[in-house]
Amino acid sequence: MAQSPHNEAKPLLYRAPPEVRGMVSLDRDAFTQTIVIPSIRVPKGVLNKVVKSLRRAIVQRPGIPRVVQDKENGSDEDDLRLVLLDPLRVSSPSSFNEAEAEALRSFGVPQELQYYNLQLRYSNLKTEEVLEAVLPEGQEITSAFSRVGHIAHMNLRDHQMPFKNLIGQVIMDKNPGVSCVVNKTNMIDNTYRNFKMELLAGEENMVAKVKENGASYEFDFSRVYWNPRLSTEHMRMVQEVKRGDALLDVFAGVGPFAIPAARAGATVLANDLNPESHRWLQHNVKINKVAAMVRTFNLDGRAFIRGPVRQELPALLQANAGVHIVMNLPALALEFLDSFRGLLGREPSCDANLPIVYCYGFSKDDDPERDMVEKASDSLGVSLEGRCSVYFVRNVAPNKDMMCVRFAVPKEVLFSTDQTEPKEEPAPKRQKCGETTD
Known part of the structure; x- marks a missing residue:
């Protein structure tokens, strides 16, 4: 003994x-x-x-x-x-x-x-214990990652980069089912705003299979955007959509809003500019067996609003069902709200439903709710003060929140006879890797 x-x-x-x-x-x-x-x-x-x-x-x-x-x-x-x-x-x-x-x-x-x-x-040994023993003393130990199917993706700090392959191997060893570990580069700088990734450990297989809120999704994680932290928000928003309603998804990604809404019995128009996102969106529509409920488009967000949305909206607004427009590209979506100015021209003689917009954005302001209302009002050209609700979605970085502003498109915006063309598509911004969403 x-x-x-x-x-x-x-x-x-x-x-x-x-x-x-x-x-x-x-x-x-x-x-x-x-x-x-x-x-x-x-x-x-x-x-x-x-x-x-x-x-x-x-x-x-x-x-x-x-x-x-x-x-x-x-x-x-x-x-x-x-x-x-x-x-x-x-x-x-x-x-x-x-x-x-x-x-x-x-x-x-x-x-x-x-x-x-x-x-x-x-x-x-636990993951943190291995990394604490290996990395230089006194430096931050980060073992956190997001999991997408068999893929673990990390955001490593500069001082961790010399140990990146070891860190990747440890993450794979300690998490059953993870067979690929990637590190996201710090910046996103391309038209479709998907992450650039570096393989740290395991097989270079980026096609992930995930389940979320009862739906199945497949996609190439290296070429589209998917954020598992938004699962609760996807479910929360879709719960507002009732059978027989219409969902118009301007920045649909691979379908985390569109497909659950279709499964709930809504008619869906889903659009994304990224050809890869559009391809996987079509694939996910098929595997979830909602093709009869979903029409997909591969257009710029403004072209989608000024085209298919404008074409379908009059008939949808005459019905008793609700019309929901989701704009989930928080780095830029607020700037697309000017697309609704004069979208339908003259106001109809009879009463019509007004579409409800859910527009996501980032705010670094001390008062993010006020900031969101001001930005949305500026883009629409009318004040939304007292005519909208704003809620917190999640914190994406220190002093930076993802928010959602919800409002019915004002009649004076939607039915305006002012034919002033909206602003041109904003140039792609150089964003940090946490600043886009599916």
């Missing part, structure tokens, strides 16, 4: 050997170490009851057994077993709380601690 380690076991159990510091090519064997942890001898007859009573004091490590044979006191047939304890929780017999101590007494188990030599391997 090992000697008491006193205080040495506390830092060792959750820390890799110091020799791995600075490693850039993963050597799993280098993480192996033997440490000494406390344990308690327990008769086999009460073993299950003791384990249950001490569940918060027992060591919890991937691949480490909670109970081992007491080799020092006999063979497999002997009556005693060792229950391995967490050294961060138990350092002496007095570490047991009142309920644990009472349970041990009732089962006739002495509170005397034994010490066990435990071999701790790479497989027993």
Whole structure:
């Protein structure tokens, strides 16, 4: 039996050997170490009851057994077993709380601690522990990633780049089902605003298969945009769409708004400028069996509004069902609102429904709700003060929020006889990688 380690076991159990510091090519064997942890001898007859009573004091490590044979006191047939304890929780017999101590007494188990030599391997360490041991001391350890099917995508900092391939391999090792790890480059600078990616580990297979809100999606993650953090927002917005309504999706991506709306019984017009997004949108419409409900377009957002939307809108507005227009490109969508000026010309003689717009945008303002209302009002050419609602979607960066402004298109905008042409398509902006959405 090992000697008491006193205080040495506390830092060792959750820390890799110091020799791995600075490693850039993963050597799993280098993480192996033997440490000494406390344990308690327990008769086999009460073993299950003791384990249950001490569940918060027992060591919890991937691949480490909670109970081992007491080799020092006999063979497999002997009556005693060792229950391995967490050294961060138990350092002496007095570490047991009142309920644990009472349970041990009732089962006739002495509170005397034994010490066990435990071999701790790479497989027993958590992701953060491996990276903390490898990267330079005092630097930020980032193990966070977003998962899209079999792909894990990260945003590595500059100081992590020398270790990027090791980090990718560790992420893949520690997350079952991940077979590809990529790092997103810092900037997006192209017409279709999709990410540039660098393969860190695994197979270079970028075609992901995901499920979200009951729908299935397939797409090439390197050529379209998909953000798993928007799942709740996709569901929240689509819940406003009722059977028989119409959804007009200006920046549809691969279909996270359009397809659930069609599945709910809405008629959908879905558009995206990116040919790859449009191709996968069509594919996802088919695999979700909603082709009868969805028409797809591969147009600029303004061309879609001034073309198919203007053509279909009069009939839709005469119906009793709701018309929902989604504009989910937060880096630019607010600038497209001027497309609604004079869209339908003269106001009809009879009452008509007004389309409801859900326009997403980014704000760095101290008052993001006011900022969104002002930007939307400027683009429409009329004030939306008191005529809209604004809500927070998510924080995308420090002091930068993604918001949504919801409003009915004012009659004086939609039915204006002013035929002033809207502004030209804004030039693609050089954006940070978190600044677009599907």
